[in-house]
Amino acid sequence: MQETSLYPHVSVDCAIFGFDGEQLKILLITRTGESEEGRYSDMKLPGSVIYESENLDDAAYRVLYELTGIKNIYLQQFRSFGSPDRTKHPRDIVWLENAIHMKIGRIITVAYVALIKINQKLRGFADGYEAHWCNLSEIGQLAFDHNEVVEGALNYVRKKIEEDPTGMYELLPKKFTEAELRNLHEVIFGEKVDIRNFHKKFISLNYIIPLEEKQQNVAHRAARYYRFDKIIYNKSHR
Numbered sequence: 001m002q003e004t005s006l007y008p009h010v011s012v013d014c015a016i017f018g019f020d021g022e023q024l025k026i027l028l029i030t031r032t033g034e035s036e037e038g039r040y041s042d043m044k045l046p047g048s049v050i051y052e053s054e055n056l057d058d059a060a061y062r063v064l065y066e067l068t069g070i071k072n073i074y075l076q077q078f079r080s081f082g083s084p085d086r087t088k089h090p091r092d093i094v095w096l097e098n099a100i101h102m103k104i105g106r107i108i109t110v111a112y113v114a115l116i117k118i119n120q121k122l123r124g125f126a127d128g129y130e131a132h133w134c135n136l137s138e139i140g141q142l143a144f145d146h147n148e149v150v151e152g153a154l155n156y157v158r159k160k161i162e163e164d165p166t167g168m169y170e171l172l173p174k175k176f177t178e179a180e181l182r183n184l185h186e187v188i189f190g191e192k193v194d195i196r197n198f199h200k201k202f203i204s205l206n207y208i209i210p211l212e213e214k215q216q217n218v219a220h221r222a223a224r225y226y227r228f229d230k231i232i233y234n235k236s237h238r
């Protein structure tokens with residue numbers, strides 16, 4: 001049975017990161033609406049208010065699926081955002097009144113994060129929204145407090161990866177080059193990596209397995225592909 005009764009004081013938002021070999025990407029949806037300044041189109045994280053009888057995790061998976069078509073991923077709840085100001089921008093006030101059909105003061109949002117491969121098809125089916133992978137370095141002003149949510153999610157990801165680097169391989173394709181892993185490091189931590197030191201470390205990792213295959217049709221010298229072996233990683237990190 002389709003649940004229709006909204007619980008308008010709590011929402012969920014999903015910060016989904018991807019990587020295209022060069023840039024760290026964030027999954028955003030466009031929203032279009034009317035404000036006092038006229039028609040606008042801007043971007044927000046996939047998120048919305050929860051239903052009355054829904055628990056938070058179910059709401060996060062449902063909303064992500066409805067808005068982007070993405071399912072079968074693991075969403076980690078990482079923080080709540082509850083500033084009374086987060087829903088006070090005039091555009092957001094009008095947006096909420098139209099979307100939820102009632103006057104709403106504050107909405108507390110519970111934020112989730114995931115690292116996924118970028119090759120998943122985006123096929124949301126909620127009317128009026130379109131999902132896009134956007135370069136994290138180029139996102140402008142997002143709706144609500146979503147710039148703050150994205151920053152919080154990235155800080156969370158950095159800490160997690162420092163403790164356990166396996167998250168990086170969630171973002172990479174199954175076979176990847178050393179340069180792709182190095183680029184990923186740089187874009188996640190926002191700093192240049194020393195190529196020689198990185199290489200020394202890279203070839204010493206027993207869970208990075210060289211493949212027989214190399215890149216094809218590239219202008220530069222074709223680089224070898226590698227894969228991440230989770231079983232070997234887990235054995236040596238028990």
Ligand SMILES: O=P(O)(O)OC[C@H]1O[C@@H](O)[C@H](O)[C@@H]1O
Nearest residue numbers: 011047048049099107109144
């Ligand atoms: O009106 P919609 O966009 O469905 O819901 C808005 C709420 O859902 C979240 O994305 C926002 O952070 C806000 O709290």
